[in-house]
Amino acid sequence: MKTIQAVARYLPEKCGGIQIRLSELLPVLQAYGVESKIAAAQDGKHENTYIHNGIEVYRYPVFPQPKAEPNHGELLHGRFEYFERWLKEQKADIYHQHQWTPKCGLPHLRLAKELGMVTVVSIRLPNPVCQRETLMLNGQEVCDGKIDEVRCSHCCGVPSVISDSAIKKLAHTPLSISNIASKILHQFRKVPAPINNAATALLTPVSLPAYIAARRQGLLEMAKFADCIVTLSDRLYETLLLNDVPQEKLIICKTGVPDVFITSTQNVKKVANKALRVVFLGRWNRNKGIHILVEAIKSLPTELPIELTIYGSAVDDEKYREDIIQSIKDESRICVAETLTREELPFVLATYDILALPAQWFDVRPMSILEGYAAKLPVLGSDVGGVNELIKHNIDGLLLPPTDVKAWAEAFRQLSTNPNLLSKLRQGIQPIRTMSMEAIDTVNLYQSILEEKASQAKSSVSDRLNFTQVVGTM
Numbered sequence: 001m002k003t004i005q006a007v008a009r010y011l012p013e014k015c016g017g018i019q020i021r022l023s024e025l026l027p028v029l030q031a032y033g034v035e036s037k038i039a040a041a042q043d044g045k046h047e048n049t050y051i052h053n054g055i056e057v058y059r060y061p062v063f064p065q066p067k068a069e070p071n072h073g074e075l076l077h078g079r080f081e082y083f084e085r086w087l088k089e090q091k092a093d094i095y096h097q098h099q100w101t102p103k104c105g106l107p108h109l110r111l112a113k114e115l116g117m118v119t120v121v122s123i124r125l126p127n128p129v130c131q132r133e134t135l136m137l138n139g140q141e142v143c144d145g146k147i148d149e150v151r152c153s154h155c156c157g158v159p160s161v162i163s164d165s166a167i168k169k170l171a172h173t174p175l176s177i178s179n180i181a182s183k184i185l186h187q188f189r190k191v192p193a194p195i196n197n198a199a200t201a202l203l204t205p206v207s208l209p210a211y212i213a214a215r216r217q218g219l220l221e222m223a224k225f226a227d228c229i230v231t232l233s234d235r236l237y238e239t240l241l242l243n244d245v246p247q248e249k250l251i252i253c254k255t256g257v258p259d260v261f262i263t264s265t266q267n268v269k270k271v272a273n274k275a276l277r278v279v280f281l282g283r284w285n286r287n288k289g290i291h292i293l294v295e296a297i298k299s300l301p302t303e304l305p306i307e308l309t310i311y312g313s314a315v316d317d318e319k320y321r322e323d324i325i326q327s328i329k330d331e332s333r334i335c336v337a338e339t340l341t342r343e344e345l346p347f348v349l350a351t352y353d354i355l356a357l358p359a360q361w362f363d364v365r366p367m368s369i370l371e372g373y374a375a376k377l378p379v380l381g382s383d384v385g386g387v388n389e390l391i392k393h394n395i396d397g398l399l400l401p402p403t404d405v406k407a408w409a410e411a412f413r414q415l416s417t418n419p420n421l422l423s424k425l426r427q428g429i430q431p432i433r434t435m436s437m438e439a440i441d442t443v444n445l446y447q448s449i450l451e452e453k454a455s456q457a458k459s460s461v462s463d464r465l466n467f468t469q470v471v472g473t474m
Contacts, residue, residue, distance in 0.1 A: 001446060003029075003036045003094040004087065004112070008104040010040035010059070011052050014314050016283065017367060018098055018124050020342070024258050026055050028439040034446065037090065039083065041103035047082050058086055066102040067179055069211045071127060072218030073105030074175070084111055094446055096120040097226075100128045106221050113225040118449050121222055122230040122253075126362045128219050129239055131156050131212050134287055135362035135385060140403065142362070142384055145239030147216040153209045162205050171209040181206035219243055228449055232365040235385040253441050256433035257370045264346035265375045271351065275305035276416035279352040279377075281340075281368045285316040289358030289382065289402065290324055296408035297334055298327075306416045308334045309352070349375035353422060354415060357381040360402050366390070369397075370432045378425035380411055395428040 005026065010019050026036045038052070042059040049058050060083040066073060087095075095112035097104060097120070113119050127133040129145050131152050137143035138155050149171040150164045158167065181203045188199035223229065223245045230253050231237045237252055278297075282288040290310060297308050315321055328334040340348055349355070355372035357363070362385040369390045372379050381387040382402035391397040400407045415422050 001034050001094065001450070002090070002092040003034055003096055003446070004039050004090060004092045004117075005036050006039045006095065006097040006099070006104055006108060008041050008099045008101045010038055010057055016314065021255055021367065022098060023053050023055070024342075025435060025439060025442075027053060028258075028435055029442060030054070032439060032443045034443060037092075039087065039108075045079065047086070060086060062103050068102065069179065069182065069207075070175060070214035070218055071102070071105070071211075072100055072215075072221065073102035073107055074214065074218070076107050077102055080107060083108065087111060088115060092117055093450060094118045094120060096122065098122045098124060100125075100218075100222065106218060106225070109222065109225045118228075118446075118453055119226045120228045120230060120445075120449070121226040122232070123236060123240070124232060124364055126236075126364065128222065129215070129243055130362075131208065131215060134360070135239070136360065136402075139360075144242060145236075145362075146242045147212065147219070149209050149212050152212045153205070156204075156208050156212070157200065158205050158208055159201050167205070167209050170205055171213040173206060173210040175210055175214060178207040178210040182211075216243065219245065223249055227453070228445065230445070233386050233389050235362070235389060236364055251445065253438065253445060254433060255365055255367060255370075256435040256438040257367065257374050258435045261342075261346050261371065262374050262432070262434060265350060268347055268350035268375075270376065273351075273353055275307050276354065276412065276422070277352040278306065278308045278354045278356050278380075278412070279349065280308065280310045280312075280356050280358075281345075281371075282312065282357075283314050283316050284312045284318075284321040284324075286320050287359070287361040289360045291320075291327075292358040292360075292403065292405055292408055293356055294324060294327055294331075294334060295405045296412060298331055299405065299409045300413060302333075304413065304416055306333060306412055308356075310334070310336045311338075311340055311348075312336060313339050345371065346375060349377060352377055355379045356408075357387060358400075358402065358408065359384055359387050363387050373429050373432050376426055376429060378422065378429065380408070380415075392428065394425075396425055396430065398425075 005022060007019055009015055011023055029036060036055060038055055038057040040057060040059050041062045044061050045063045047059060047061050061079040063078045066077040095117040097109055109119060126135040129147060132155060135143050135145050150167045153167050154160060185199055185203040188196050228251055229245060229249050230251055231240060232254055237250055240250060241247060280290060280293055293308055325336060355377045357366055357368060357379060359382040364386045366387060369379050379391050379397035381391045381397060381399060383399040384402055388399055391399055393399040398411050400411055
């Protein structure tokens, strides 16, 4: 079985969880007879090929930089012909796309379908359905994810004085005009606030409603060209159904922790800490909620025995990182540490008591929770989609309001002063899903889709033969 795994970028460049998990999963799939190659975009005019972790990686060029909207890449990006030529040469059975961006989006999926490959799309982030890319209504409360031009436009900043009927009409604005409005708006960001605010009020209604309508259309196009759409969470599955994705195309296949990671944590002896040691793992991005942890810790009495270590990975927002560091310069209980390697992670996690995940968005399936459980760390997490599917409140962790600093501070206070609560939560942790389990489910998924396609092809041939026989007797 030959597969192409498509992403918008790949290792060894700085990447996120999607690429890291894929690099760990593909060798496991290989052991089950699945041969894979990576197709990943790269900025620039030239292509190249290399081997990473035993897997061949093809980097197709993207030049010039495509527009960010529509999010699915409605038009072919520059130098798409390189990807097209390479994909035609592969003769693969399955094309599996893991991202939905202008660099790895609708044109790539459509081409694979036209070439006769079985097509699979995994939705690992909220961006295919949410213009804010968070699934948080007005940035404050959990949203059901139903794409609605009016509600989504107001959520993303279209002034409330713009009527519903006007927004519905503006949703039909040609994307070329919306892109011009968006470009002008971007240029106004550096001007004085009064001018910027006026430009925002004027230009946002011209750009956003059309982008939101395009996002919905892009999702329906995904459903058209994908034989199967894989979701990682029950909640996201329901969200896709709300947006008219056919149920027969949807399947849930949840990610698992590498078996070697679990083995490594089992070989580490847990030590008792004098202070409650809290760890955060994640990117420097406001949606990750590091500021919530910082404010919560700083609000606690200085004599309370608690320590927070921030292992920030890739930097999405340098100003956000700088603001956090500035805010803790006089706070001895909070420190920022170097990014951990995958090899170091299980051993370092075992030295902590609690993992904190203050997500300010729909974090589809945060693997750090499972990694924390593997190291026998209870998890404090935001009560938002994805996170609340993994944490069982008051059993193996605590679910807290995402933006409520006082609630987070109170949880830390209880855990630092009540060792029985920490012990109870630790004992509530159950065995977790492994990457081997995920690999078996993935192989079964691939095989079932290939068998269904073969059955449909056989039925089609049979129908044509029967038609020919009928015509021949007329």
